[in-house]
Amino acid sequence: MNLERELADIVGDDHVLTDPSVTASYTTDWTGRFHADPGAVVRPGTTEQLAAVVRVCAAHGVAMVAQGGNTGLVGGSTPRVDEGLQVVLSTRRLTDLGEVDTVAREVTAGAGVPVSSVQRAAKAAGLRYGVDLASRDSATIGGTVATNAGGLRVVRHGTTRAQVRGLQYVLADGRVVDRLAAPPQDNAGLDLTGLLVGSEGTLAIVTAARLRLVPPETTAGEVTLIGCRDMTEALSLIPPRGVRAAEVMLASGLSLVRRVGGLAQPLEREHPVYLLLETDELPDLPDDIDAAVDPALWAYREQHTEAIATEAGARGTVVHKLDVSVPLERLGAFVDALAAATTPYDVFVFGHIAMGNLHVNVLGATDDEVDGRVLTLVAQHGGSIAAEHGIGIAKARWLPLTRSAAEIDLLRAVKAAFDPHGLLNPGVMLPG
Ligand SMILES: Cc1cc2nc3c(=O)[nH]c(=O)nc-3n(C[C@H](O)[C@H](O)[C@H](O)COP(=O)(O)OP(=O)(O)OC[C@H]3O[C@@H](n4cnc5c(N)ncnc54)[C@H](O)[C@@H]3O)c2cc1C
Structure with missing residues (x-):
């Protein structure tokens, strides 16, 4: 029997999508950088249906790409051009949400x-x-x-x-x-x-x-935006306790967010680096510091990803998103060295500073040579080429920069144990 018919018999005709005008939102990733047309997008409504879909795909030797919200930033949730016929397995209909168990939390x-x-x-x-x-x-x-x-x-x-x-x-x-x-x-x-x-x-x-689940915070918390000279000063201003969030932004990103989002200048002066803290109590800051306290200041940090995507769209280009981490004591040196590694492109950097996690967004690159330069710099600073977004397609070839040959052998062995025929998300994570 034909694959499409077998899939429709499991999930119903309405949940096997093949028309490109309908599948478009499933076949291009959030950054617009990765796209390929799949054999079909299948939307099972239960675990049993999903398992039956997997059995049918496996019997046909067809690869499967799991997809949730398709907000991933490393090209892992959409089909890929060089992996043959693939079915996108959308989980968006698996929306059962149980009762909260307040005893077990x-x-x-x-x-x-x-x-x-x-x-x-x-x-x-x-x-x-x-x-x-x-x-x-x-x-x-x-x-x-x-x-x-x-x-x-x-x-x-x-x-x-x-x-x-x-x-x-x-x-x-x-x-x-x-x-x-x-x-x-x-x-x-x-x-x-x-x-x-x-x-x-x-x-x-x-x-x-x-x-x-975790207990509620006992107070509303304080949100403080602080202008800093550099990364070292920003790190030194993070309190030792009571920190709910600690985010960093650079001047270039803040000014882009202000322009795209129509936001006002948040502090009295402009600064090279901005630290956004959410803390249990107001942080102890030096008297001469330029800072403001207001929950609305979160907008300057939260709008970064959208503002960078808007800017890329306006310039008719895509963003190379490199989510990396480096040891805290190397953050300053790493950011200083980034300019040379990303020339001639514009680069916007922000991230979760307390974890040494920076999102390096490069605009305008037409190949992934600049990715290699930035990720090599990360390795030289003792960091990780994937802090929280994963490896996906975007960084698979660079994995050996920070994982040894022995580790990659182990990763391949684990993959083979779970997926001996290589049908689940081929091309993702492991170098080809
Ligand atoms: C504006 C914006 C802000 C973001 N901020 C952050 C941030 O602060 N921190 C952060 O970590 N990420 C962030 N992200 C990235 C993204 O939201 C996360 O990676 C998120 O976990 C992806 O969830 P998703 O449901 O969209 O997964 P998808 O994008 O659909 O998939 C991501 C990966 O998971 C796999 N996958 C999806 N569902 C399943 C499943 N059910 N079973 C097995 N594999 C599956 C896919 O195959 C793919 O490899 C941000 C993205 C955007 C657009």
Whole structure:
């Protein structure tokens, strides 16, 4: 039988999409940099349907690309041009959201539930979800698990990995593994749940997650924007305790956000570096510092990604988004060296400073030579070429810069154990 017919028999005709005008939003990534036409986009409505779809694709030897909100920034959620026939497996209809368990402080969410829905459900129950990111309304629980998303609260609550208590997932041969109800302490064998977090759809397809929730903050908190001389001064102004978020921006990004978003000059003077703090109490700052306190100051940080994308669109180009981290003591030197590595392009840098995590956005490059220069610089500064967005397609060839040959052999062996025929997200994470 023909593949499309078999898939439609499982999910219904309305949920197998092949018309390019309908599939467009599934086949181009958020940055507009990665696009390919798939065999079909399939939208299962239950775990059982998703497992049946995987079995059919596996029987036909057809590759599968898991996709949640398609907000990923490394080209991992869309089909790729050189990997033959692929089916996009959209999880957006897996939207079951369980009752919040206020005793265990947990909730179970389907892979397609947006992060903001979990946040709202937790808040309604007097709790909070520890992950927050600007893409919260579109990014899904499955996608954030698959990328081990970080975001604005990592300094307080850790990455998505720290919130995952259990997972339900579908293996490459269509079998379902359910570890949603695992007991709190569970050392029976290797931690397969932990292995799947951050696996970028290359090992299995996540269909639901049991998530930890955290207690509410006891105060509203203070949001302070501080003008700094350089990275070193910004780092020195982060208080030792009570930090809910610590974000950094450079002058170029702040001025772009102001222009695109029509925002006012936030401080009395302009500065090379800006530190945005959210803290339990007002931070202790030197008397002569230029700073302002207002929750609305978050806009200057949160609008960076959108403003850079708007600017790229206006210039008719794409953004090369390089999410990296370096040890805190090397941040200043790394940022100083970036200008030479990114010449002749415009570069916008912002990120989660307390984690040494910087988002380096390069505008106008037509090949990925500049990616190599920046990522080599990261390796020279003892950093990681992927802090929180993953490796995807965009950085697969650069993985050997910061992972040894022995580690890459192990990654390949794990991939082969989960997906012996290479059908799940081919081309993602591992170098070709
Ligand atoms: C404005 C903006 C701000 C952002 N801010 C942050 C930030 O602060 N921190 C951060 O970490 N990221 C950030 N991101 C990136 C992005 O939102 C995250 O990577 C997010 O986790 C992706 O979720 P998604 O549902 O959109 O996944 P997708 O983009 O659909 O997929 C991402 C990857 O996960 C895989 N995948 C998706 N669903 C599943 C599943 N159910 N099972 C297995 N694999 C799956 C895909 O194959 C792909 O490899 C931002 C993006 C935007 C556009």
